[in-house]
Amino acid sequence: ALQETIAKTLEALQLALGDHLAAVYAYGSSFGRSPQGPRQLLLVLSDTINRRLLDELAPVMDRARVAGVGLRLDTPEGLVRGADAFPVFALELSATSELLWGKDVLQNLDVDGGRLRLRLEQSLRVLHRDLVHGYLDKGGKPQHLAATLRAAAHRLIYLFEATLVAFQIELPATKSPRSIIEALCRDVATPKDAETWEQLRALAAYEVVLDEEPLAALYDQVLRALGSVIEVVDRME
Numbered sequence: 001a002l003q004e005t006i007a008k009t010l011e012a013l014q015l016a017l018g019d020h021l022a023a024v025y026a027y028g029s030s031f032g033r034s035p036q037g038p039r040q041l042l043l044v045l046s047d048t049i050n051r052r053l054l055d056e057l058a059p060v061m062d063r064a065r066v067a068g069v070g071l072r073l074d075t076p077e078g079l080v081r082g083a084d085a086f087p088v089f090a091l092e093l094s095a096t097s098e099l100l101w102g103k104d105v106l107q108n109l110d111v112d113g114g115r116l117r118l119r120l121e122q123s124l125r126v127l128h129r130d131l132v133h134g135y136l137d138k139g140g141k142p143q144h145l146a147a148t149l150r151a152a153a154h155r156l157i158y159l160f161e162a163t164l165v166a167f168q169i170e171l172p173a174t175k176s177p178r179s180i181i182e183a184l185c186r187d188v189a190t191p192k193d194a195e196t197w198e199q200l201r202a203l204a205a206y207e208v209v210l211d212e213e214p215l216a217a218l219y220d221q222v223l224r225a226l227g228s229v230i231e232v233v234d235r236m237e
Contacts, residue, residue, distance in 0.1 A: 002039055005067040009060065010101055013044060016056040020046045022076050023102030027093050031177055032154030032204035034147060038070035043093065045076050045105065076105040083111050085119055087162040088155050095175065116166045121233045123159055127152060128226050135219060142212045145219050146203065152222070153177075153204035160184045163233060177201045188232055193225040 006026070014021055021044070028041035042064075046053060061071045074082075083090040090111050097106055131152055138144035157177045164171055164180070169187045172179035181201060185194040199218055202208045210218060 002068065005064070005069055006040060006042070006100070009042065009064045009067075009069055009071075012060045012063070013057075014101075016060050017044075017046050017053060020048055020053060021102065022047050023105060024100045025093070025097045025106070026100055027097040029092055029096050029154065029157075031157065032150040032152075034150065038065070039068035041070045041072065042100070043079075043097070044071055044073050045079065045102070046073065047075060049073065049075060080105065080108045083109050084116055087111050087116060087119055087123060088158040091158040091161050111162060111165055116162060117233065117236050120159065120162050120166055121230065123155075123162075124226065124230045124233060127155055127159065128223065128230065131219070131223055131226070140216060140219075142215050145215050146210070149200060149215075149219060149222065150204045153200050156200075156226075157181075160229075163188055163229065166233070166236065177205070184229075189225075189229050193228060196221040196225045 010024060013024060023043075023045040025043040025045075026040060027043055044057075057071075057073065064071055090109060093106065094109055094111075099106075131148065134148040135145065138148075157180055160180050161171065161175070164183055164187070167188055169183065172183055178198070178201060181194070181197045185191050185197065196218070199208075200222055203210060203218065
């Protein structure tokens with residue numbers, strides 16, 4: 001059923017965008033994602049974005065969303081030139097994308113370590129802020145804390161990979177959440193935080209379910225450990 005929905009969405013995108021449609025990719029890691037979210041994410045690249053095209057695309061996006069497919073719209077130029085500004089998305093896309101239609105433009109997608117530091121620090125600080133307000137907004141309710149931590153873990157793995165790139169550290173031969181965490185704790189952050197990040201990885205991978213107090217304790221440990229990573233990145237030249 002999902003493949004049929006994707007096929008129908010591709011047909012609808014071609015009708016809606018016509019010659020402006022440049023490429024469509026399936027992408028997205030399942031790590032840390034909510035089961036209630038889209039079952040598949042599609043990146044739609046158009047050679048231009050204007051009001052007329054948005055009006056044509058809106059109903060296609062609504063129908064796809066109801067069927068469990070999320071759409072993200074960009075231009076090829078905006079995607080490639082924005083890679084350093086959105087390192088999480090760029091790295092996830094590089095790791096998981098599959099060309100469904102059109103010409104492959106992702107061969108030009110690259111996160112430049114030399115220009116990455118400020119965007120990386122900004123992304124890490126925004127994530128720390130989101131975790132703080134995520135706790136305050138929901139009063140520390142266990143179900144919400146687990147969902148918030150899993151979503152943070154999904155972003156953090158790519159931010160950790162970006163940190164390794166920024167420090168010019170060779171990435172693991174086989175990239176996975178565990179291998180990225182191990183490399184970070186070995187070469188950049190403090191090894192003492194390895195247990196915290198491993199607990200977060202296990203929670204995000206739905207390998208463990210934590211009761212209220214252990215969950216709140218992990219939330220606290222993640223905030224502290226994330227603060228340590230931010231300090232390391234902040235000290236970079």
